[in-house]
Amino acid sequence: MKASDIRAKTPDQLSEELAGLKKEQFNLRFQKATGQLEKTMRIKQVRRDIARIKTITREIAGKSQA
Template sequence: MSAQELRDKTPDQLRDELTALKKEAFNLRFQQATGQIENTARMRQVRRDAARVKTILNEKAAAAAAEA
C-alpha cells in the first residue's frame, strides 16, 4: 500500500484501515505463536502499513490544526 493511495483517503477510511491492519497483526502474531504462520514477511508488511497509516493520519490532523 503506497502513501499516495493513503493520502487520497478520508480520515475515517484511514481509521478503518488501521483497525483492519491491527486485527491482521493480531491474527498473524497468534499464528506465529501456534506455529501456523505461512508467510512471515507479511508481519513486517502489516506493521509498516500500520505505521504508514498513522503517519498520514497525523499529517492530516496537523494540516487541519494549522488551517484552524
C-alpha cells in the same frame, strides 16, 4: 500499500483500514505463536502499513490545526 493510496482516502476510511490492519496483525502474531504462520514477511508489511497510516493521519491532523 503506497503512501499515495493512503493520502487519497478520507479520515474515516483510514481509521477503518487501521482497525483492519491491527486485527490482521493480532491474527498473524497468534499464528506465529502457534506455528501456523506461512508468510512471515506479511508481519513486516502489516507493521509498516500501520505506521504509514498513523504518520499520514498525524500529518493531516497537523495541517487542519495550523
